[in-house]
Amino acid sequence: MTGPGSRGDTPPALDRELHHPTRLALAAYLSACGEAEFAVLRDYCQVSDSTLSKTLSALEKTGYVSVRKGYLGKRPRTWASLTFTGRRALNRHLAALEEIAATARRAAGGCAKDPSDSGS
Template identity: 90%
Template sequence: MTGEPGGPPPALDRELHHPTRLALAAYLSACGEAEFAVLRDYCQVSDSTLSKTLSALEKTGYVSIRKGYLGKRPRTWAALTLTGRRALAGHLTALEEIASAARRAGAEPEGDRSEPEED
């Protein structure tokens, strides 16, 4: 099992490891699609940063981008793809494995820890 001593480390997704990308994917996983300004405000980033983040996730196939108009104003919407949903689920599972391994290590019996003995 991953996360065990001597075993392979959990497989974190390199594309979702950055906090902004992870927050964006998590937000999009809870909705069908979201408008650019909503995502920008949620992630608390600039237009430029969000645009670059969306482009990077679109390049990996994790996000789809739709452009259109609301009235006469141009708008951009983003949605998490099935590939993105699977990647997010795998990344979250890996994070849980890391946290679980840490909890198990912290719960080891006192005799198993290498602490100095008192005289």
């Protein structure tokens, strides 16, 4: 019987902090820009202010995101950016996802098509 680890392979290491879809979407968005304003991130992730605030706080605690507060005119604003540590973690997480997909494709390539399957 073959499976992960049967050839001495170690399974890909997904990052627990980036596994949640909102955290992953946020990190991916921030990886493409230097810094983004809170409302832009909220709208992109399609979440409430509260959910985004909790997500940013969680990623800030891990050191993956840096949060900066300031004013634009007289209005308070919050900006977030992906740290170097966050960028490395995102790259490793994406590489692990790609490896999982590649392993699945290789495994599916070894499956013999059932002759009774007419494709319907």
